[in-house]
Amino acid sequence: MNGIHNPAALPSPPDCTTFTEALEQVFAFAVTVEHYMQAGIAARGLTRARATVIWQLHRHGPTTQQQLARAIGVTARNVTALVDGLQDSGFVRREPHPSDRRAFLVHLTDTGRQVTKQLAADYEAGSQDLFSDIPVEQMGPFLSTMQTLTARLATATGPQTQS
Amino acid sequence: MNGIHNPAALPSPPDCTTFTEALEQVFAFAVTVEHYMQAGIAARGLTRARATVIWQLHRHGPTTQQQLARAIGVTARNVTALVDGLQDSGFVRREPHPSDRRAFLVHLTDTGRQVTKQLAADYEAGSQDLFSDIPVEQMGPFLSTMQTLTARLATATGPQTQS
DNA sequence: TATTGTTATACTCTATAACTATA
DNA sequence: TATAGTTATAGAGTATAACAATA
CATH class of the missing domain: 1.10.10.10 (Winged helix-like DNA-binding domain superfamily/Winged helix DNA-binding domain)
Structure with a gap:
């Protein structure tokens, strides 16, 4: 096994209300996404x-x-x-x-x-499975909010190296 | 510096259309969130x-x-x-x-x-800064979609150890 | 016989510092 | 003097395998 970053080791998602709970859900999401990325990478010998x-x-x-x-x-x-x-x-x-x-x-x-x-x-196929049955009216706002949060988190963490 | 996981090294977010682009944005978000988590952890000597x-x-x-x-x-x-x-x-x-x-x-x-x-x-304060000015009508659907995606990704990646 | 934790060993990723060759 | 890449060294996280003590 590779990676301690276990979503199950994070607080479980109740019916969200507080900001803290929302952040916990965001953390759990990030950890799960990382696992997913990692699995694809490892499957290709990287x-x-x-x-x-x-x-x-x-x-x-x-x-x-x-x-x-x-x-x-x-x-x-x-x-x-x-x-x-x-x-x-x-x-x-x-x-x-x-x-x-x-x-x-x-x-x-x-x-x-x-x-x-x-x-x-791999990831293109995965994105189909993930998103294809989620309605566009839902995806648009989701991605938009996610981008807002990405920008804020990046600022809060401090500037990263530029590519 | 600790961590190669540079959001800037990921594809940049255009005006999303395709599933693949959406997944790339999700990846960028996850990496940024991880940086944020990591920064807080490191600041406490962990x-x-x-x-x-x-x-x-x-x-x-x-x-x-x-x-x-x-x-x-x-x-x-x-x-x-x-x-x-x-x-x-x-x-x-x-x-x-x-x-x-x-x-x-x-x-x-x-x-x-x-x-x-x-x-x-730390994280409670951070969650205030992150979310406090995002309208509830936006947060609800966002978290809901995120939970759906979290569940799907977890399934796609394979079962994780349970706490 | 199975489980708990350890020692032994190895690989990857990360970092600083000193060094060589070149600009 | 500064830059590109290397060697040297160190620490953390991961893994398997073998072993001791205990269940």
Whole structure:
């Protein structure tokens, strides 16, 4: 088993009234979503940190390790380790930077690209199962509120590294 | 810095239409919420895993390590380590089980109880800031939809350990 | 024989600090 | 002098497996 973050270990959702109860429900939701993300990632032979790297490469193309570190929000040292791991698994390769001989460009391999596509397909299928029978009149306001809360929480937590 | 789980490293939220985009927004929300949880926990000198242990003890009272392991969803070996850490920090203590000489009961110390209360107070204050100016007509449906999604995701991910 | 908790070992993710090669 | 990436070291969380003491 991987991950202590057990929704059942969080307060259970009564018939919500107070702000605190609402926040507890939000926490339980977040933990459950994380489990879901994690399960998909693990099913494709990735860890969360490595999946973040691969996803970043998928979105932005070949990237130096420094750029990866800044985008992902970890130290350069950790990027070395993550790229090492992904290289051993055959998902990425380092190539010399064309103009800066100190740096590498990290590329997705064909295998890496495949895994990215599979993950995306997994989640697309999952999103169908999740949302397809929820009425649009319900989804719109839900997503809108969620975005508001996302923005507020991000502000409250403090600025995150930008991609 | 602690945590690669950077919302900015996830796809940005356009004006939602597709299910996939909705799921991406849900992911971004979950990651942001996790950051928020984590920040509060770290501010009180705890890690996430240890906070889960403390919260469990707070809710259910003195507990054997086996019970903790099952409730939290980690192996007994890890509970040993977590309780060791919490004991070193003075948040919990082991006491002999009254009727089973193999087992310990893990208790919150006064310090542990204090930290639990502080965390709860932190999040209660946070929930005010988050929700207080969101109209009830909006909150009700939001929480309701969120609960539906939580249940579905939990089912899709597979059963979790029960507390 | 089964359960509780431990020691032993290993892997991943995280961090700082010091170092090399290059800019 | 500053930057890109590495090695060195350390701590936390996770896992399996083997073992002691007790049920």
